[in-house]
Amino acid sequence: MNSVPTNPTSNAAAASGAAGAPATPAFSPLYQQIKALITQSLQSGEWKPGELIPSEVELANRFKVSQGTVRKAIDELAAENLVVRRQGKGTFVATHHEARAHFRFLRMVPDEGVPHYPENKIIDVRRVRAPADVARLIDLRSGDPVIFIKRVQSFDGVPTIVEELWLPGLIFKGLTAERLVEYKGPMYGLFESEFGTRMIRASEQIRAVGADEGAAQLLNIAPGAPLLCSERVSFTYGDKPVELRRGLYLTSHYHYQNELN
Amino acid sequence: MNSVPTNPTSNAAAASGAAGAPATPAFSPLYQQIKALITQSLQSGEWKPGELIPSEVELANRFKVSQGTVRKAIDELAAENLVVRRQGKGTFVATHHEARAHFRFLRMVPDEGVPHYPENKIIDVRRVRAPADVARLIDLRSGDPVIFIKRVQSFDGVPTIVEELWLPGLIFKGLTAERLVEYKGPMYGLFESEFGTRMIRASEQIRAVGADEGAAQLLNIAPGAPLLCSERVSFTYGDKPVELRRGLYLTSHYHYQNELN
DNA sequence: AAGTGGTCTAGACCACTTT
DNA sequence: AAGTGGTCTAGACCACTTC
Numbered sequence: 001m002n003s004v005p006t007n008p009t010s011n012a013a014a015a016s017g018a019a020g021a022p023a024t025p026a027f028s029p030l031y032q033q034i035k036a037l038i039t040q041s042l043q044s045g046e047w048k049p050g051e052l053i054p055s056e057v058e059l060a061n062r063f064k065v066s067q068g069t070v071r072k073a074i075d076e077l078a079a080e081n082l083v084v085r086r087q088g089k090g091t092f093v094a095t096h097h098e099a100r101a102h103f104r105f106l107r108m109v110p111d112e113g114v115p116h117y118p119e120n121k122i123i124d125v126r127r128v129r130a131p132a133d134v135a136r137l138i139d140l141r142s143g144d145p146v147i148f149i150k151r152v153q154s155f156d157g158v159p160t161i162v163e164e165l166w167l168p169g170l171i172f173k174g175l176t177a178e179r180l181v182e183y184k185g186p187m188y189g190l191f192e193s194e195f196g197t198r199m200i201r202a203s204e205q206i207r208a209v210g211a212d213e214g215a216a217q218l219l220n221i222a223p224g225a226p227l228l229c230s231e232r233v234s235f236t237y238g239d240k241p242v243e244l245r246r247g248l249y250l251t252s253h254y255h256y257q258n259e260l261n
Numbered sequence: 262m263n264s265v266p267t268n269p270t271s272n273a274a275a276a277s278g279a280a281g282a283p284a285t286p287a288f289s290p291l292y293q294q295i296k297a298l299i300t301q302s303l304q305s306g307e308w309k310p311g312e313l314i315p316s317e318v319e320l321a322n323r324f325k326v327s328q329g330t331v332r333k334a335i336d337e338l339a340a341e342n343l344v345v346r347r348q349g350k351g352t353f354v355a356t357h358h359e360a361r362a363h364f365r366f367l368r369m370v371p372d373e374g375v376p377h378y379p380e381n382k383i384i385d386v387r388r389v390r391a392p393a394d395v396a397r398l399i400d401l402r403s404g405d406p407v408i409f410i411k412r413v414q415s416f417d418g419v420p421t422i423v424e425e426l427w428l429p430g431l432i433f434k435g436l437t438a439e440r441l442v443e444y445k446g447p448m449y450g451l452f453e454s455e456f457g458t459r460m461i462r463a464s465e466q467i468r469a470v471g472a473d474e475g476a477a478q479l480l481n482i483a484p485g486a487p488l489l490c491s492e493r494v495s496f497t498y499g500d501k502p503v504e505l506r507r508g509l510y511l512t513s514h515y516h517y518q519n520e521l522n
Numbered sequence: 523a524a525g526t527g528g529t530c531t532a533g534a535c536c537a538c539t540t541t
Numbered sequence: 542a543a544g545t546g547g548t549c550t551a552g553a554c555c556a557c558t559t560c
Contacts, residue, residue: 029528029529029530030529030530031529031530055544055545055546056545056546057544057545065530065531066530066531066532067531067532068529068530068531068532069529069530069531071546071547072529072530074546079340080522081522085546085547086538086539086545086546087537087538087539087545087546087547088537088538088539088540088544088545088546089538089539089540089544089545089546090539090544090545090546091545091546104521105521107521201520201521201522202520202521203518203519203520203521204518204519204520204521205516205517205518205519206467206489206512206516206517206518206519207489207512207516207517208469208470208487208488208489208490208510208512209469209487210486210487224485225471226469226470226471226487226488227469227487228467228468228469228489229469232521249469251467251468251469251470255466255467255468256466256467256468257464257465257466257467258464258465258466258467258519259462259463259464259465260365260366260368260462260463260464260465260493261341261342261462290547290548290549291548291549292548292549316525316526316527317526317527318525318526326549326550327549327550327551328550328551329548329549329550329551330548330549330550332527332528333548333549335527346527346528347526347527347557347558348526348527348528348556348557348558349525349526349527349556349557349558349559350525350526350527350557350558350559351525351526351527351558352526352527
């Protein structure tokens with residue numbers, strides 16, 4: 001990455017390219033460099049989720065650029081949900097410990113009535129070796145240690161979601177079944193608070209399948225009944241995949257809500 | 262809406278609120294007003310899909326504001342996919358007649374290989390009266406004239422999608438079966454070119470269901486086989502709903518791809 | 523060379539929150 | 542009153558496209 005210039009003109013000078021320099025150096029706009037620096041501070045934990053980051057003026061002084069340039073950098077981070085702006089207060093590191101964040105990744109909403117968060121029942125937690133398909137998806141090697149979690153989520157007492165999670169063992173080393181059972185709220189909140197790993201985006205593949213025996217029993221439905229089947233890979237900073245989640249969703253009274261923009 | 266002030270200070274003056282004025286007038290930032298004016302020109306067809314809109318400098322002169330303010334307005338329109346910026350060329354009205362737009366609304370992609378657009382087979386086209394549930398969703402009254410379209414879409418010759426579309430009869434008056442059959446490419450392209458109605462966003466509800474007799478026959482599968490079931494309402498300018506689309510998707514070799522950001 | 527969008531700066535003032 | 546993000550301006554220069 002380019003270094004941040006100490007005066008406004010040096011970037012332009014660099015961009016013009018001195019004789020003998022590589023043909024196509026990876027130049028980027030100043031505000032992108034600032035954005036990368038701020039992202040680094042987020043990733044390193046210099047500012048933790050929920051905390052206030054330095055003001056625009058302060059960051060502008062620190063990086064020796066104008067406030068407008070810092071502003072543009074933060075604008076993009078806000079658009080990517082990495083930070084949250086609050087007028088008069090400051091800019092905060094985004095966190096999964098907020099109602100507004102809960103339904104960004106959980107898209108199941110009731111056919112009638114207002115969305116609410118499901119209850120959580122942990123079925124199984126194990127330390128195992130990664131199967132080939134799992135390893136490939138979360139950037140590990142076959143046989144690497146992973147944590148396997150199985151759970152059922154219920155809305156108003158009705159079991160609706162069966163999920164299996166695969167997590168890199170190295171990152172989530174201290175994760176215990178007890179902690180998972182006692183924890184209320186989104187698992188991403190737990191990951192962020194206790195393992196310093198914040199999920200920032202996810203990629204999901206959705207299919208329809210017939211319920212297998214196991215799922216049918218857990219969801220209290222007939223085997224073969226149609227279920228939504230989701231395979232999701234979640235990414236943390238640097239587009240690093242750190243979770244594979246396979247879910248079966250009963251869509252009799254809830255549905256997957258998606259906005260196409 | 263507020264009128265655009267002819268000098269930079271008048272908006273601030275208005276925002277401070279004269280004595281005796283309503284308590285909470287609906288003031289909005291200048292750039293939002295400019296954005297609304299540009300959107301109006303898009304909606305009215307002053308600039309048609311694919312066309313170049315006036316340059317930032319020209320718009321700034323027209324509206325008597327600075328280029329920066331126009332820029333911020335256009336930035337938001339670009340973020341909402343209403344226009345497309347191209348450096349050195351200008352800003353263009355977005356259109357569905359582009360490869361890049363095709364997969365914004367069609368989320369079915371192959372499990373392996375690169376996404377491509379399906380072939381289209383029109384099964385039925387009728388002018389009917391809107392059932393209550395359809396009318397409610399696209400902002401009509403029960404019994405209002407609607408156009409009903411049924412079609413099957415195939416990837417590589419394999420029928421994969423059965424869709425039923427409901428369109429307000431008033432807006433799509435001249436729509437004929439012949440035109441639909443001969444038209445290649447996304448239907449949204451046809452709607453935009455020939456009916457001046459451009460879809461700008463959609464809201465989708467997804468479920469898993471068992472195939473009914475009709476769908477099973479069209480998709481060449483067994484009745485009861487699991488299918489993705491989507492109900493989508495599409496909106497044009499002003500958040501006006503103008504299409505209801507109900508689809509059944511066979512997800513044996515294709516899946517619904519979704520990015521959670 | 524001229525025109526377009528893209529970046530960067532500097533300074534002013536506003537709206538909101540806290541002290 | 543002081544500090545924060547939000548808006549708006551004016552001017553400079555850059556990168557890209559077209560003539």
